[in-house]
Each structure stands twice: as structure tokens, then as C-alpha cells.
Amino acid sequence: MSRIMEEQVLLFGEDVNYDRAKEVKEFDETKAGVKGLLDSGIVKLPRIFIHPKESLPKYDATSSCLFHVPVIDFTGYEKCRRLEIINEIKEASETWGFFQMVNHGVPVCVMDEMLKVIKVFHEQPREVKKEWYSRDHKMKVRYFCNGDLLVAKAANWRDTIMFDFQDGPLDPQGYPLVCREAVNKYMEHILKLKELLSELMSEALGLKKDYLTNIECMKSETVVCHYYPVCPEPDLTFGTTKHSDPSSLTILLQDTIGGLQVLHQNRWVNVNPIHGAFVANIGDFMQLISNDKFKSVEHRVVAGSVGPRASVACHVYPNAFQKYRPIEEFTSDENPAKYRETNITEYLTHFRSKGLDGYKALPYFRL
Numbered sequence: 001m002s003r004i005m006e007e008q009v010l011l012f013g014e015d016v017n018y019d020r021a022k023e024v025k026e027f028d029e030t031k032a033g034v035k036g037l038l039d040s041g042i043v044k045l046p047r048i049f050i051h052p053k054e055s056l057p058k059y060d061a062t063s064s065c066l067f068h069v070p071v072i073d074f075t076g077y078e079k080c081r082r083l084e085i086i087n088e089i090k091e092a093s094e095t096w097g098f099f100q101m102v103n104h105g106v107p108v109c110v111m112d113e114m115l116k117v118i119k120v121f122h123e124q125p126r127e128v129k130k131e132w133y134s135r136d137h138k139m140k141v142r143y144f145c146n147g148d149l150l151v152a153k154a155a156n157w158r159d160t161i162m163f164d165f166q167d168g169p170l171d172p173q174g175y176p177l178v179c180r181e182a183v184n185k186y187m188e189h190i191l192k193l194k195e196l197l198s199e200l201m202s203e204a205l206g207l208k209k210d211y212l213t214n215i216e217c218m219k220s221e222t223v224v225c226h227y228y229p230v231c232p233e234p235d236l237t238f239g240t241t242k243h244s245d246p247s248s249l250t251i252l253l254q255d256t257i258g259g260l261q262v263l264h265q266n267r268w269v270n271v272n273p274i275h276g277a278f279v280a281n282i283g284d285f286m287q288l289i290s291n292d293k294f295k296s297v298e299h300r301v302v303a304g305s306v307g308p309r310a311s312v313a314c315h316v317y318p319n320a321f322q323k324y325r326p327i328e329e330f331t332s333d334e335n336p337a338k339y340r341e342t343n344i345t346e347y348l349t350h351f352r353s354k355g356l357d358g359y360k361a362l363p364y365f366r367l
């Protein structure tokens with residue numbers, strides 16, 4: 001850029017020669033993700049990743065001292081501590097929309113192995129990864145950089161490999177070889193944990209334990225495995241912009257690097273990594289059917305100068321062909337239904353049309 005043009009940029013705050021769509025397309029076509037950019041030796045962040053100043057994190061040292069995301073010990077969930085655990089889930093889901101789970105029954109070695117192979121996948125040579133790169137929602141296993149790259153105003157410093165179980169189980173032969181065994185094993189355990197959470201959440205809502213399973217609210221999963229490489233200028237971007245999940249529930253595994261934050265009482269609070277723990281968070285769809293009893297809360301991942309960071313988010317979705325509305329038990333003359341009837345397909349179509357970017361999809365469905 002010439003000096004004069006640079007001055008124009010300073011004067012008018014906008015570069016007339018900046019064709020964002022073109023730069024996004026060129027980057028997408030490399031199929032190498034942000035890991036590819038880092039490997040190419042960049043030291044400055046390409047501008048498609050730079051977020052507007054007003055949305056960038058302002059470090060608030062007090063929040064994480066004042067508040068702590070509830071940690072729930074699942075020991076004794078079958079009998080002696082069940083009621084206590086249900087109460088803790090209820091309290092956390094109503095106030096935080098987030099909680100961490102320890103002693104949940106999934107072997108730590110299965111969790112560690114999953115995080116390891118996700119890193120291995122993303123650290124393969126570009127030529128190997130490239131064949132999995134796709135934005136086609138019909139592909140059940142695919143790798144991409146930012147699901148909303150083409151619609152969002154600013155991109156995030158994150159790559160993802162996704163496994164979509166919406167239409168039922170997948171043939172493990174269709175997974176990349178490096179992660180085949182670990183993903184398979186991980187899913188075996190996560191499905192059991194999902195069934196358990198379905199029971200405990202039903203009871204936390206004051207319903208019969210098989211309620212959420214019977215209405216097929218926890219029917220299928222999409223598993224997104226994120227890779228956040230070290231970021232050359234972490235103060236200018238995000239790992240994941242603030243958003244709430246469109247799912248019924250999300251079961252998240254994060255490694256020990258940190259960076260996940262949740263909005264609580266208008267402050268960003270760190271979800272401190274605990275080795276061997278899962279994070280659970282209420283999704284928009286659960287908030288909708290519970291008529292706002294359980295809260296789907298905004299969260300984000302800050303970009304870091306240490307890493308890479310890996311995480312695995314299992315988004316649990318309702319039956320795609322069924323319509324849902326706030327459950328009768330949560331509506332009355334004094335507290336009428338707050339949302340109109342919808343299904344997850346319609347919900348996701350609306351959600352995806354906006355990109356993460358802090359947009360809230362739920363109010364669009366409010367009566």
C-alpha cells in the first residue's frame with residue numbers, strides 16, 4: 001500500500017482496496033487452515049482475522065476471582081448422592097448455564113487419547129488433511145477453518161474436524177485413520193454419559209427421569225474437535241467469538257491450556273481447566289423447551305500465545321423431524337409460553353445464516 005493510501009486509511013478508517021470476500025476465498029482455498037498460516041511463518045495476523053476493537057477482550061482481573069463455574073462431583077450418582085447431584089445441576093443450569101463434571105465415569109485415558117489424536121490430525125501435512133476439507137453440510141466427517149468463515153465479519157484463530165451423527169451412527173472406516181480408534185472409543189463413553197445426563201437433567205427440571213429421552217430431545221450428536229494453534233497476535237482476534245450453542249446440551253472436553261470463558265453477571269469468567277473433567281453447558285434448544293428455566297449462556301475462547309489448545313465439543317441435538325415448544329409443565333396462565341413452536345432444522349438454518357459474531361438466535365423465536 002502506498003503512503004498516501006495508508007494515510008487515507010487513517011483518515012477514513014476504512015481501506016477502499018480491502019476486498020474481504022476475496023481474501024477469505026483465497027485463504028479458504030488453501031485448505032490449510034490457520035495452522036497452515038502459522039506454519040508458513042507469519043508473524044502478523046492477516047486482517048480477515050482482526051476483530052473490531054470494541055469487541056476484543058478487555059482483561060477483567062476480578063471476574064475469575066469473584067466467580068467460579070460450579071464443579072459437580074458425580075460420585076454416587078446411582079444412589080447415595082443422586083438427589084444432591086440433581087440439585088447442583090438444577091442450580092447451575094438456572095444460574096450459570098454451565099458446570100464442570102468430575103468422577104463422571106469416563107476413563108481419563110480415553111479423554112486424553114481423544115485430545116491427543118485431534119492434535120495429531122491437525123498437525124499432519126497439508127496434503128493429507130486437504131482431502132477432508134469441506135463446507136458441505138452433507139459430509140458427515142469433514143475438516144474446515146471456521147464454520148461461519150463466509151458469513152462472519154471477522155474470522156477466528158481456530159481449525160476444526162467434525163463428526164456428524166445427526167442421521168445415525170457412522171462407519172468408523174470413514175474416519176481419518178489417525179483418529180479412528182480414539183474417536184470410536186470416545187463416542188462409546190460419551191453416549192453413556194449423554195444418557196446419564198439426559199436422566200439427571202430431566203430430574204433437575206422436575207420431570208420423570210426418562211422425559212428428555214422420550215421426547216427425543218437428546219437424540220443425536222455433532223462432535224466438533226477444535227484446534228487452536230498459538231496465535232501471533234492474540235490480542236487482535238479470538239479463538240471462538242462469543243456465542244451460545246444452538247443444541248439441547250453440549251458436553252465439552254478441553255485440554256489444560258485454558259481460554260474458555262463464560263458470561264456470568266455481565267462479566268467474563270474463565271472456565272478453568274481441570275484434568276479429567278467435562279464441561280456441560282445448556283444450549284438454546286433446552287432454554288426454549290424449558291421456557292427459560294434453564295439458561296443457554298454466551299461463551300467464547302480467547303486466542304492465546306501459548307498452545308496449541310485442543311477441545312472436543314459434543315453438541316447434543318433433538319430429533320430433526322419433530323416440532324418442539326415450551327413443555328407444558330413450565331407454562332401456566334401467569335407464565336405463558338415464551339417461544340413459538342419450531343424444529344432444530346429451522347433453528348439451525350436461522351443460526352447459521354448469521355455466523356457466531358455475538359448474534360443471539362433465540363429471541364427470533366420468542367412470542
Ligand code: OGA
Binds near residue numbers: 299
Ligand atoms: C463450541 C465451543 C469451546 C471450546 O464448540 O461451541 O464453544 O473450548 N467450544 O472450544
Ligand code: NI
Binds near residue numbers: 243244245250299
Ligand atoms: Ni459453544
